Amino acid sequence: MANQITGEIKAVDRYGVMGYPISHSRSPIIHRLFALQTGQDIQYELLQVSPEKLETAVRQFQRTGGRGLNITVPHKAEVTRLVDQLSERAATAGAVNTLAFKGGEVMGDNTDGIGLLRDLAVNLGVSIEKANILILGAGGATRGIIGPLLEMQPTRIQIANRTLGKAKALADHFSRSGPVSACRFNEVATGKTYDLIINATSAGLRGETPPYPQAAISENTFCYDLSYGIQPTPFSVWAREAGARKSVMGWGMLVEQAAESFKIWRGVRPDTAPVLKQMIIAA
Numbered sequence: 001m002a003n004q005i006t007g008e009i010k011a012v013d014r015y016g017v018m019g020y021p022i023s024h025s026r027s028p029i030i031h032r033l034f035a036l037q038t039g040q041d042i043q044y045e046l047l048q049v050s051p052e053k054l055e056t057a058v059r060q061f062q063r064t065g066g067r068g069l070n071i072t073v074p075h076k077a078e079v080t081r082l083v084d085q086l087s088e089r090a091a092t093a094g095a096v097n098t099l100a101f102k103g104g105e106v107m108g109d110n111t112d113g114i115g116l117l118r119d120l121a122v123n124l125g126v127s128i129e130k131a132n133i134l135i136l137g138a139g140g141a142t143r144g145i146i147g148p149l150l151e152m153q154p155t156r157i158q159i160a161n162r163t164l165g166k167a168k169a170l171a172d173h174f175s176r177s178g179p180v181s182a183c184r185f186n187e188v189a190t191g192k193t194y195d196l197i198i199n200a201t202s203a204g205l206r207g208e209t210p211p212y213p214q215a216a217i218s219e220n221t222f223c224y225d226l227s228y229g230i231q232p233t234p235f236s237v238w239a240r241e242a243g244a245r246k247s248v249m250g251w252g253m254l255v256e257q258a259a260e261s262f263k264i265w266r267g268v269r270p271d272t273a274p275v276l277k278q279m280i281i282a283a
């Protein structure tokens with residue numbers, strides 16, 4: 001950017017989000033709003049990168065002066081290979097959603113879990129401590145949130161999945177950190193058992209509603225879909241119809257995880273409330 005008085009050209013710090021596909025990503029809008037709010041001069045790009053080009057694209061972004069990247073589906077696990085320093089929470093999650101390039105090194109972090117916790121605890125007033133939690137799905141999204149949820153000391157986390165083996169593998173992996181168990185959808189406890197049900201399956205992305213355990217929902221249950229959309233997601237509709245206390249999509253987690261990435265890069269945490277409001281209105 002040219003300074004009007006001195007004529008000096010100042011390079012704007014470059015950031016971006018890499019995924020495949022990526023055109024639907026709201027990250028550029030969110031980071032532009034954060035930059036405006038905090039008076040930071042940054043550029044944020046949308047980068048469609050196929051899996052076989054991931055390494056080349058990350059290295060090139062770094063080589064050409066890029067300062068940081070968000071990494072999204074399907075690259076979050078694969079990109080851990082390219083990182084020089086992995087944060088503890090990214091190592092636990094086995095996935096990275098934020099890269100920072102500093103002094104020739106690639107730092108990898110994961111802000112998804114903290115983003116979810118902030119949305120639940122701060123924005124929505126949902127208490128995790130002593131909660132009975134049911135997570136539907138046992139893929140990368142589940143792996144990313146279990147560690148941070150366990151740190152808040154819930155009574156129990158039950159992982160229910162179509163493929164039992166994947167849920168069991170996750171439960172085994174995290175059982176050192178807290179009470180986690182695994183089951184199939186049709187083995188989920190019924191009645192007033194769950195305070196919080198989180199949908200971490202990718203079924204809704206294809207418009208599918210698997211045979212989720214409807215009887216697990218009571219009028220006390222708070223339902224949260226990690227997915228979000230312009231229209232209510234299939235899970236959020238299903239949960240509302242099943243009588244959940246509240247059924248919420250993951251817009252807040254999206255904005256909160258972005259704010260944590262922005263803080264890693266720029267050292268300031270933006271105020272998420274006005275940005276979340278704008279995102280929901282714009283949706």
Ligand code: ATR
Nearest residue numbers: 137138139140141142162163166201202203208210
């Ligand atoms: P992500 O990284 O987004 O979590 P993933 O690793 O592919 O994606 O995991 C997707 C999750 O959604 C899995 O738990 C998957 O169930 P399986 O382990 O049985 O494959 C779940 N999922 C996707 N589509 C589903 C569907 N139609 N019915 C039930 N579960 C589904």
